[in-house]
Amino acid sequence: MTVKIEVIAGGIPHTKIMVGGIIASLVCLYLSYLNVVTGTEMFSFFGGLAVVAALIWGSNTIKVLCSYGIGTGVPSAGMIAFGSGVIAMLLATKFGIAAPIVTLVLAAVVGLILGYLSNEVLNMKIPAMVQSLTELAVVGAFTLMGFAVLMTGGFTFAALTAGSVTIMGLSLPSYQVSFIGGSLIATAFMLGALAVQHPFNACLGPGWTQDRMLMLAAECGFLSMFVAAIMSFALITTGSALISLVVALVGWGYTYMQYIGLSKRDAASWLDAKPIPDVEGH
Amino acid sequence: MTAVAAKPAAGGAMNPTAMVVGLVLLVIILGICWKVSPGLGLMALIGMVVGGVLIGFGTHFVPVGGAPAAMGQAPGIATGVAMLAAGAGLAGLFGGAWAAEQGLVVAVVTGAIGGGLMMAITCMMVNFIYVFGMGIPAASGKVKVDPITGDTQPEFKSQGTEGHGLPFVSFVGGVIGGILAGGGGTLIYLMLLDLYKATLPTLMKATEAQIMPVAISAAGIFAVGMFLVNAVLTAYNITGTIEGPHDPKFKRWPRAVVASAVASALCGLAAILIVVV
Amino acid sequence: MESIVFGIGITALTGALATVAGAAEDTESNIGSQGDPNSQVQLAPQMGYLHRIFNKAIAGEPPAYGLWCALGAGLAWAFMAMQLNAVLAIVLGCVLAVFVQGVYSTTAYLGRTASLKKFGQPVFVDILKSMTTVTMAHAFIAIFCTVTLCYLMNAALGHPFPLPLLGLLWGIALGAAGSAVGNPYYGKERQYQNQKFGAGVPIAQSGNIVRYAEAGERNSLDNGFFTAKLGGPASGVCFGLIVFLELWRTILFEKIGAGWGAIIVGILIILIFTIIDRSIEVWARKTYGPYAVPTKEASS
Numbered sequence: 001m002t003v004k005i006e007v008i009a010g011g012i013p014h015t016k017i018m019v020g021g022i023i024a025s026l027v028c029l030y031l032s033y034l035n036v037v038t039g040t041e042m043f044s045f046f047g048g049l050a051v052v053a054a055l056i057w058g059s060n061t062i063k064v065l066c067s068y069g070i071g072t073g074v075p076s077a078g079m080i081a082f083g084s085g086v087i088a089m090l091l092a093t094k095f096g097i098a099a100p101i102v103t104l105v106l107a108a109v110v111g112l113i114l115g116y117l118s119n120e121v122l123n124m125k126i127p128a129m130v131q132s133l134t135e136l137a138v139v140g141a142f143t144l145m146g147f148a149v150l151m152t153g154g155f156t157f158a159a160l161t162a163g164s165v166t167i168m169g170l171s172l173p174s175y176q177v178s179f180i181g182g183s184l185i186a187t188a189f190m191l192g193a194l195a196v197q198h199p200f201n202a203c204l205g206p207g208w209t210q211d212r213m214l215m216l217a218a219e220c221g222f223l224s225m226f227v228a229a230i231m232s233f234a235l236i237t238t239g240s241a242l243i244s245l246v247v248a249l250v251g252w253g254y255t256y257m258q259y260i261g262l263s264k265r266d267a268a269s270w271l272d273a274k275p276i277p278d279v280e281g282h
Numbered sequence: 283m284t285a286v287a288a289k290p291a292a293g294g295a296m297n298p299t300a301m302v303v304g305l306v307l308l309v310i311i312l313g314i315c316w317k318v319s320p321g322l323g324l325m326a327l328i329g330m331v332v333g334g335v336l337i338g339f340g341t342h343f344v345p346v347g348g349a350p351a352a353m354g355q356a357p358g359i360a361t362g363v364a365m366l367a368a369g370a371g372l373a374g375l376f377g378g379a380w381a382a383e384q385g386l387v388v389a390v391v392t393g394a395i396g397g398g399l400m401m402a403i404t405c406m407m408v409n410f411i412y413v414f415g416m417g418i419p420a421a422s423g424k425v426k427v428d429p430i431t432g433d434t435q436p437e438f439k440s441q442g443t444e445g446h447g448l449p450f451v452s453f454v455g456g457v458i459g460g461i462l463a464g465g466g467g468t469l470i471y472l473m474l475l476d477l478y479k480a481t482l483p484t485l486m487k488a489t490e491a492q493i494m495p496v497a498i499s500a501a502g503i504f505a506v507g508m509f510l511v512n513a514v515l516t517a518y519n520i521t522g523t524i525e526g527p528h529d530p531k532f533k534r535w536p537r538a539v540v541a542s543a544v545a546s547a548l549c550g551l552a553a554i555l556i557v558v559v
Numbered sequence: 560m561e562s563i564v565f566g567i568g569i570t571a572l573t574g575a576l577a578t579v580a581g582a583a584e585d586t587e588s589n590i591g592s593q594g595d596p597n598s599q600v601q602l603a604p605q606m607g608y609l610h611r612i613f614n615k616a617i618a619g620e621p622p623a624y625g626l627w628c629a630l631g632a633g634l635a636w637a638f639m640a641m642q643l644n645a646v647l648a649i650v651l652g653c654v655l656a657v658f659v660q661g662v663y664s665t666t667a668y669l670g671r672t673a674s675l676k677k678f679g680q681p682v683f684v685d686i687l688k689s690m691t692t693v694t695m696a697h698a699f700i701a702i703f704c705t706v707t708l709c710y711l712m713n714a715a716l717g718h719p720f721p722l723p724l725l726g727l728l729w730g731i732a733l734g735a736a737g738s739a740v741g742n743p744y745y746g747k748e749r750q751y752q753n754q755k756f757g758a759g760v761p762i763a764q765s766g767n768i769v770r771y772a773e774a775g776e777r778n779s780l781d782n783g784f785f786t787a788k789l790g791g792p793a794s795g796v797c798f799g800l801i802v803f804l805e806l807w808r809t810i811l812f813e814k815i816g817a818g819w820g821a822i823i824v825g826i827l828i829i830l831i832f833t834i835i836d837r838s839i840e841v842w843a844r845k846t847y848g849p850y851a852v853p854t855k856e857a858s859s
Contacts, residue, residue: 072522075618076364076514083510084549086503091552094559106552113307113548114511117541120300122519157556161486161496175488176721177640181495183721185503187633190626190727194618194663201616202667205601205674212673216666223662227655231633234640256662263669269681276609276776277681352595352746354759360595360742361735365621369735372728377805380718381818388818392809395825400732400801402832407740407797409839415744415789417757419843431837437849442761453836457829495721502724 011210014064018135021057022104025050025142029100032149041240044232045247047149050142051192051228052221052251058139059199059217060210065132066200074204077136078197082189084110084133085140090180092141093148093157100155103141111137139196147188150225150244151232152179160185163235177234184231191228195220212262219259222252296537304540311547319558322480326473327550333469334512334546338538340462341367341516344401345452345526350444357422357445357452357525359408364513366404367463371509373400374464375471379502382472390468397464401456405448412447420447425528430454445525455526467509470546474501474553481557500556508549512542566810569715573708574803577733580704581798582791584624584733585741587697589749589790590690590783591615591664593623594738596746599768601671604680606766611683613690613779614671615664621734623663624705625727627698631656631706632726639722649710653703660702661695690779697783705729708802716806729802736798744790749782757847804828 028050034043058081066074088107095102114137115130145155152159163178175181179188199217203209229244264270269277308331315327344367347358359366378393412418421438422428423445428435431450439445448456478497483490519538520531587593592600592614600614617623634652639645665687672682709725712718718725750768751760772781808828812820 072362072364072514072517075622076362076517078618079364079510079622080514083507083514086507087549087552090500090504091556094556110548110552114515114545116300117304117544118515118518120297121304121541121544122515122537123295123297123300124518158486175486175492176495178496180499180503181721182636182640183499183503183724184633184636185499186506186723186727187629189503189506190622190629190730194622194626197618198663198667199670201618202670203674205671206678207674207676212670216670219666220663223659227630227634227659230655231637234637256666259666260669263673263682266673266676267669267682268676268679270684271681272684274681274683276611276770277679349595349598349746350762352742353599353751353765354743354747355762355765359739360746361621361738362619365619365731366735366739369621369732373732373801373805376718376720376725376728377809379720380809381813381821382719384813384818388822391822392818392825395822395829396805398829399804399825400736402829402836403797403800403804404736404739406832406836406839407736407793407800408743409836409843411740411744411790411793413839413843415793416748417847418747418759419847420840433844437851438844440755440758440761440850442763443759444762446759447840448836450837450840453833457833494719498719499721499724502720506724506727 014060017057017060021053024053025146026100026104028053029142029145029149029155032155033097035153041153041236042243044150044153044236044240045244047146048225048228048244048248050149051146051225052218054139054142054146055195055221056214056217058136058143058196059213061132061135061139062197063200063213064128068126068128074201075197078193080114080133081136081140081196082144082193084114084137086144086185086189088137089141089144093155093160096156100145103145104138107137107141108134111135140192143192143196144185144188147192147228148179150228151184151235153236153240179235187231188228191224195224207266209266212259212266215255215259215262219252219255222248222255226252301537301540304544308544308547311544311551315551315554319554322477323554323558326477327547327554329473330470330508330550331543331546333466333473334508334542335539336462336466336469337371337509337512338516338542339535340459340466341513342520342524342532342535342538343455343459343462343527344370344524345448345456346523348523351446354416354418354446355443356523357420357447357449358523359404359448362517363520363522363524364510364517367459367513368509370397370400370460371463371467371513372506373397374460375467375505378464378468379471382475386472389472390465393468394461394465397460398457401460405453405456409448409453418446420449421445422449422452422525422528424525424530429528451528452526467505470508471501471505474504477554478557485557504553508546511545511549515541515545563810566716569711570803570806570810573711573806574799576704576708577802578795578799580701580708580733580795581737582795583697583700583704584620584737585794586783586787586791587694587701588620588737589741589745589786590697590779591694592779593617594620595742596750599746599750599766602766603768604675604678608766608768608770609680610768610770611686611776611778612768612782613668613686615667615694616671617663617667619734620738621731624701624734625731627656627660627702628705628730628733629723629727630659631702632709633723635706635710636722645710649703649706653699653706656702657695657699660698661691664691664694686778693780693783701733705733716810732801733798736801737794740797741786741790741794744793745782745786749785758850
C-alpha cells in the first residue's frame with residue numbers, strides 16, 4: 001500500500017557521523033579564517049568543504065528522523081532545517097571570529113525549542129524528533145555559513161553585506177552587490193535545503209544502504225559547491241573563485257562516479273535497451 | 283500514499299502541560315525582547331508573532347490531499363501542504379512587498395489578497411481538470427453534506443475512494459488559507475523591514491538609501507524562513523493532509539497556534555537581536 | 560499614461576512567459592514522474608509490476624522548482640554583477656541550473672531504483688539517458704521563462720526584491736500551481752488508464768499502473784506526450800493567470816484610492832473565480848450524476 005520506509009540497522013553509527021560532521025564543519029569554517037590572516041581570499045573553498053561535511057551529517061540525521069514516518073514528505077524536514085538555520089546563522093555572524101561556535105550554539109537552541117514544540121505541543125511523540133530537529137537546525141546554519149564563506153570569503157556580518165562594484169575601472173563600495181544585499185542567500189538557502197533532503201529521499205526503499213546515501217550526500221554537496229563557486233566570481237577575486245571551482249569539480253566528478261558505481265553494485269540488474277524482465281510468479 | 287496507509291502516532295489530543303510550557307516560553311521571549319529593545323523591537327516582535335500565527339492558522343484551511351489526491355483517491359489538492367501554503371503565501375508576499383510604501387494596512391491587505399488570488403485560481407483550475415479532464419465530480423470524504431452549499435456528498439464518491447476533487451467548502455477554505463498566509467507573511471516582512479530601515483544606517487554607518495538592498499533582502503529571506511518554519515510545523519500538526527475547515531483535523535488548530543506563536547517569537551527575537559545588540 | 564502602457568505591455572509579456580513556464584514545468588515533472596504520482600511508480604515494483612517508467616524523486620515540485628529558479632536567478636544575478644549582458648546572463652544561468660537539475664535527476668533515478676533490488680526492478684540505462692535529456696530540455700524552458708519574468712518584474716516594473724529572491728518566490732509558486740493542476744491528470748488519468756474513466760482509482764488498485772503502450776512497453780516519453788495535451792496547458796493557464804492578474808491589478812489600479820483600488824479589484828477577481836468554480840462543480844454534479852444510482856454512468 002505504501003512506500004515503506006524501514007529502519008535499517010548497521011553501517012556507521014549516527015553519533016559517530018554527527019561528531020565527525022560537527023568537527024569537520026567547524027574546522028573547515030575556521031580554516032577559512034586563513035583568508036583574514038593572510039589577507040587573501042584563496043581559502044574560501046574551505047567554506048564549500050564545510051558544506052559537504054554538514055550535508056553528509058544532515059542526510060544521516062534525516063534518515064534517522066524520517067524512518068519514523070512523520071506524516072509529511074522528507075523534503076519538509078530540509079525546509080524547517082534551513083528556515084531555522086538561516087535565522088541562527090545570520091545572528092551569529094555578528095560575533096566576529098566566534099561566529100561558527102556561536103552558530104552551533106544558537107542553532108542548537110532554536111532547533112531544540114522547535115523540536116520540543118513539534119513533539120510536545122503538536123503531540124507528535126516521535127522519539128528522535130527533538131534531537132533530529134536540533135541537529136538539522138545546526139546543519140542548516142553550518143551549510144549556509146559555508147556557502148557564505150565560499151561566496152564572500154568571510155563569515156562576519158560586514159563581509160556578508162558589503163561588496164564592491166567596478167564601473168569604468170573604478171572600484172566603488174556597494175551594498176547591493178553582496179551576499180545578503182543581492183539575496184544570494186536565497187539561492188544558498190534552496191541549494192542547501194534540497195541537498196540535505198535529497199540523499200535520503202532518493203535512496204529510500206527496502207534496499208537502502210548507508211554508504212551509497214552518504215556518497216550521494218557528498219555528491220550533492222560538491223554539486224552545490226560548484227554552482228556556488230560560479231556565483232562567487234561576482235564577489236571575490238577570480239583566482240580564488242577558480243580554486244573553489246576546481247576543488248568542487250574534482251570532488252563532484254569523483255563522488256558522482258563513485259555513486260554510480262555503488263548504484264550499480266546495489267541494483268537488481270543494470271540493463272541497456274532491454275524489455276521488462278519476467279518475474280517469477282507473475 | 284502515506285496519508286492513507288500510515289496514520290502517524292500524533293493524535294488529536296492536546297497536551298495541556300506542553301501548551302502551558304509553550305505559553306510561558308512565549309512570555310519569556312517577549313520579556314527578553316522588552317529588556318533589550320522596549321520600543322521598536324517589541325512592537326516588531328509582536329507583529330511577527332501575529333504574522334506567524336496567521337500563517338500557522340491559515341495553513342489549516344488549505345485543502346491538501348497529498349499523493350492519494352493525485353489518483354483521485356482522496357479530496358484536496360495533490361501536493362504538499364507546507365509547499366502549497368508557501369506558494370500562496372509567497373505570492374502574497376510578492377504583492378505585499380511591492381505595496382510596502384503605501385503603509386502597513388494597505389500592504390498587508392494587498393499581500394493577503396495576493397495569496398487569496400493565487401489559491402482561488404489554483405483551486406478553480408484543480409476542479410477544472412477533475413471535471414473536464416477526468417470526468418470526476420467533487421466529493422468530500424469527511425462530511426455527508428457540504429456545510430456551505432448543502433450539497434450531499436457520499437453518492438458522488440466513486441467506489442473504493444475517500445472522495446476526490448474540491449467541494450465548495452474546500453475551495454472557500456483554500457481562499458481563506460491563502461488570504462491568511464499571504465497577510466501573515468507580508469506582516470512579518472514589513473515588521474522586519476521597518477526595523478532594519480530604522481537601525482541599519484547607524485549600525486553600518488551608511489545612508490538609508492545605501493542599506494535598502496540589505497534591509498529588503500534580509501527581511502525577505504527572514505520572512506521566507508519563518509514562513510517555512512510555521513508552515514512545516516502546521517503540516518506536522520495535521521500530519522500532512524487536510525480537507526479544509528470541515529475536516530475533523532481542523533480542530534487541532536489551537537496546538538499549531540501555540541507552536542507557531544512560540545516559533546515565530548523565537549525566530550523573530552533572533553532577527554531583532556541582529557540589529558539591536 | 561505612457562508608463563501605464565509600458566507596464567501593461569510588460570504585464571502581458573510576463574503572463575505569456577508564465578503560461579509557457581507552467582506548461583513546460585508540468586510536462587517535465589510528468590516525464591520524470593516527479594511529485595505525488597511518483598508514489599505509484601515507486602509502489603508498482605513492490606506489487607510485482609516491474610516497469611520502464613522514469614522515476615526521478617527530487618522532493619516535490621515546489622521545492623525543486625524553488626531551487627532551479629532561485630539557482631538560475633542567482634547565477635544570472637552573478638553574471639550581471641560581472642558586467643555581462645542581461646540576456647546572456649539569464650541564458651547562461653539557466654543552462655547551469657538545468658545542468659544541476661539533470662544531475663539531480665540521474666542520482667534520484669539510480670538511488671530509488673537501486674533501493675528496489677528486493678523486487679527485481681532493474682536500472683534501465685537507456686531510460687536514464689533518453690528521459691533525463693528530455694526533462695532537461697523542458698526544465699530549461701520552464702526555468703528560462705520564470706527567471707526572465709522575474710527579471711522583468713525587477714528591472715522593468717521596479718519590484719524591490721532582488722532577482723534571486725524573486726526566483727525563489729515564483730519558483731515555489733510555479734511548482735505549487737503545476738503540481739496542483741497537473742498531478743491528478745498524470746496520476747489518475749495516465750498512470751491508471753486501465754481503470755474506469757470518470758471515477759477515482761480504487762485504493763485497492765494502487766500500484767497497478769499501466770506499463771504497456773500501444774506497441775511495446777510504455778516509457779515516460781509516452782506519458783509526457785499524453786499529459787502535454789491537457790495537464791500541461793492547464794497548468795500553464797493556471798500559473799499564467801496567477802502572474803498576469805497579480806501584476807495587472809497592481810499596475811492598473813494601484814494608484815486609485817491609495818492602494819485600495821488594487822485590493823478591491825483583487826477581491827472582485829477572487830469572487831469571479833469563486834463563481835466559475837461553483838458553476839463547474841454544479842455542472843459536473845448535474846451532468847455526470849451521482850455514482851450511487853444503478854446505471855453508474857460517470858462518463859459523458
